[in-house]
Amino acid sequence: MDAVTDPVIAFRSLWAAAREGVPETVGDAVALATSDAAGAPSVRIVLLRGCDASGFVFFTNTESRKGREALDGRRAALCFHWPHTKVQVRVEGRVEPVTPAEADAYFASRARDSQIGAWASDQSRPLASRFALLRKFVDFRRRFSGAPVPRPPHWSGFRVAPTSVEIWFDRPHRLHDRHLFEKTDAGWRRTLLNP
Ligand SMILES: Cc1cc2nc3c(=O)[nH]c(=O)nc-3n(C[C@H](O)[C@H](O)[C@H](O)COP(=O)(O)O)c2cc1C
Numbered sequence: 001m002d003a004v005t006d007p008v009i010a011f012r013s014l015w016a017a018a019r020e021g022v023p024e025t026v027g028d029a030v031a032l033a034t035s036d037a038a039g040a041p042s043v044r045i046v047l048l049r050g051c052d053a054s055g056f057v058f059f060t061n062t063e064s065r066k067g068r069e070a071l072d073g074r075r076a077a078l079c080f081h082w083p084h085t086k087v088q089v090r091v092e093g094r095v096e097p098v099t100p101a102e103a104d105a106y107f108a109s110r111a112r113d114s115q116i117g118a119w120a121s122d123q124s125r126p127l128a129s130r131f132a133l134l135r136k137f138v139d140f141r142r143r144f145s146g147a148p149v150p151r152p153p154h155w156s157g158f159r160v161a162p163t164s165v166e167i168w169f170d171r172p173h174r175l176h177d178r179h180l181f182e183k184t185d186a187g188w189r190r191t192l193l194n195p
Pocket of ligand 1: 025029044047058059060061065066124
């Protein structure tokens with residue numbers, strides 16, 4: 001780790017190792033923290049769907065709580081924990097919408113019933129009953145029967161463009177290994193932190 005100068009490259013290899021032999025809900029799961037205009041924080045799990053130099057990508061309903069908070073252009077934080085590889089990664093940065101082409105490509109790769117589910121769910125809004133949701137699901141199934149399911153206008157993705165990344169390795173005696181990378185005009189600056 002001492003030779004690492006780019007935390008995103010390091011992250012990609014740690015992520016690949018963490019995904020091996022486990023369900024996606026373990027390898028790709030990340031806690032996403034956002035905040036409202038008053039600064040009140042909220043956190044939930046999403047699945048990481050891509051990561052490169054431009055940032056960490058997830059997909060969601062843009063009218064959900066997280067979607068509304070992300071669309072307001074505020075900052076967000078991510079926290080990965082892979083107990084099986086003994087690694088934690090924290091990311092902070094600004095949230096940007098992905099392009100419509102990126103959202104279309106990912107939506108097209110989803111299972112058909114998940115695509116229909118995206119139409120049926122007014123994510124984060126009150127729901128009268130589970131039956132009402134299932135009825136909507138069945139209605140959309142019928143509506144799109146025999147045709148490709150288009151991406152709903154309220155469904156897309158976001159990218160957390162990192163300004164800081166901290167990579168943490170579990171070490172004996174609680175003397176864990178913490179590497180903080182902060183983005184500067186000259187590139188990434190690395191600082192070792194006390195555990
Ligand atoms: C393992 C796991 C993966 C999840 N992945 C996503 C996801 O990729 N996108 C998403 O919108 N919600 C995902 N959820 C549901 C969210 O945690 C959350 O309940 C939902 O998005 C509503 O959040 P909000 O009201 O804060 O916007 C996932 C939940 C779990 C437990």
